[in-house]
Amino acid sequence: MSIIFRLAWRNLWRNRRRTWLTAGAIAFSTILLVGWVPIQFGAYDIMINASLRVFPGHAQIQRRGYQDKQKIRNTINNAESLATSLRSNPLYEGVSVRAQGFVLLSSGTRSYGAQVVGVEPKHEGGTSSIPGQVKEGRYLSSIDAKEIVIGRALARNLKLKVGDEVTLLGGGKDGSVAAAILPVVGIFESGSNELDRFFSEIPLHTFQNIFSMGASAHTIAIIGKSVDEQTKLISALNNAISDRSDVIVLGWEALIPGMKEAIKIDKVSGFIFLGILIAIVIFSILNTFLMSILERTREFGLMLALGSRPKRIAGLMMLESALLTMIGLVIGFVIGSALVYWAHVEGIHYPGVEELAEQFNLPDMSRIYPQMKVFNFLLGPITIFVATNLAAWIPILRIRKLEPVEAMRTI
């Protein structure tokens, strides 16, 4: 062990109170930083999962160009056989075929424009939470049943109850008039106002009949194991459709660009908070160091007089700063990660979220589980370490200006 290290260590504990205060400030901010980022990212996971599971899914297979122009003629041929082949891969938790059209729904004298989706009743539950959110009546029974389920607000606007008939009027794939009368068998509350106000679902084969679609459909929605495995999911899907040039795979970022933007904005505000926190820590450390150097001017003068070079003293100060920071970081990191781990296992319970999640049919939303990732953990501590050591430079530069004789005279 070099003499510099021993000196540094001894100097640190010469003023215990000052060292512990500084180390405590560092430890406290480390706890915050270690906890903050994983919780923030954990909340994004929940946000993404919650909205993706309502309807869009983690990814969709569509005909090239359908996302921009959702026209009824932009279809995937033999969509069901493609979906069946996808289902053999255990990577996908849910795969469902959908056909979508814009129609006029009418009940007697009232009419509203609405989105109608042809779905596979057996598989839709794997990619969408709507089948589980039927609050009145039941969900669609079979793939060719002549029936419809509609959103709560739409039902209210049309003055429809379960058992009433609704007329559907739109344009088919061949340009013909698509029209049908279907009984309402269920009313759902998806939790999304937009969906409840203009969304309805009918069985896929019924849709294909009404809209002269043959065996084609518009989208295949896929839910993977988790949002974290998105890259794996997308590449597996791209492999699966490599022999079909007419379709493409779109991840949720492309399907709902707004959500990615929202997360980006939130991340920025999160990082601004982190920046302020780090700035406060840096100033407190800067203050401590400046104080300790001013206090020790006499000591430095003596060291200079004994023949130490300013560089050597600067090195000593750097080491002191690094040691001090490390003490704070280790304490903060141990406490912080223990807390995050506990939260990761137990979940953080927000009062009220449980009822909300139940209403949205999202059981896994009742608790926030912080993301356990090395990057999230180390981001805060590394920033503090680098920043404090940079801050230590400012007082250290003063040492070079010291004149031994004058310095020794100061009290």
Add this chain to the structure above:
Amino acid sequence: MTMQLNKVVINFFLIFSFGLILPCSAETIDAKAIITAAMNQWRGTTSHSTLSMTIHRPDWERTMTMDSWTAGEKKSLVRVLKPKKDSGNGTLLIDNNMWSFSPKVNRVIKIPSSMMNQSWMGSDFSNKDVARSADIIEQYIHSLIKTESSEGHKVYTIQSIPKEDAPIVWGKEVLRIRDDFVMLEHTFYDQDMKVIKRMLTSKIGMMGGRMVAIQQRMAKLETQNEYTEIKMITAKFDINVPDSMFSLSNLRNPRF
């Protein structure tokens, strides 16, 4: 009251412009009268016509044949004859109200105002285009911006800007009308005064005793290979069309 009075005045003016002013001097004619006359030329007081509508897309095309009756500016009825699959589907317009009938479900459905911007029968015409074609007279301020001569006819270019309080999505519309009141071109501009879509007349001829546009094509400026073309097959004007033609019961059960 003033509105009513205005209408009477306009009607008078119309009759005059038709009967008197036109043969004397076309110079004195004003922009609004030209448009009104063009609308009248196109519909007459009443009309019955058979027309075909072709919806063209790069990879797909579909032609429908339909029967159409009109009475004045406010009433019209369109019924699909061919293809067989859609035969019997009808649209009834009274003022700006629109009803649709489909024999498949045997129901009459009123088209809500929120759906008026949707495409009519899958074409490049919106429901609003079909319903509001006569609105241009009253809801716009017209000005004659150019008069030119072409193929022995005078051609008027008229710019129509919606009045402040008019429920119109367009920034302006520019119409080119020949001196025998055949509409040659109708261009729709958005609020930024950018051309959005244009209807062009490609064939003019005598039909039902008057000069009319026989073939017209509507296309968005950005997608010229996607268009809707309307061809007049037969037309009769100023015939006796009973008022009961434009009723919901006739839309459902054709009697004429």
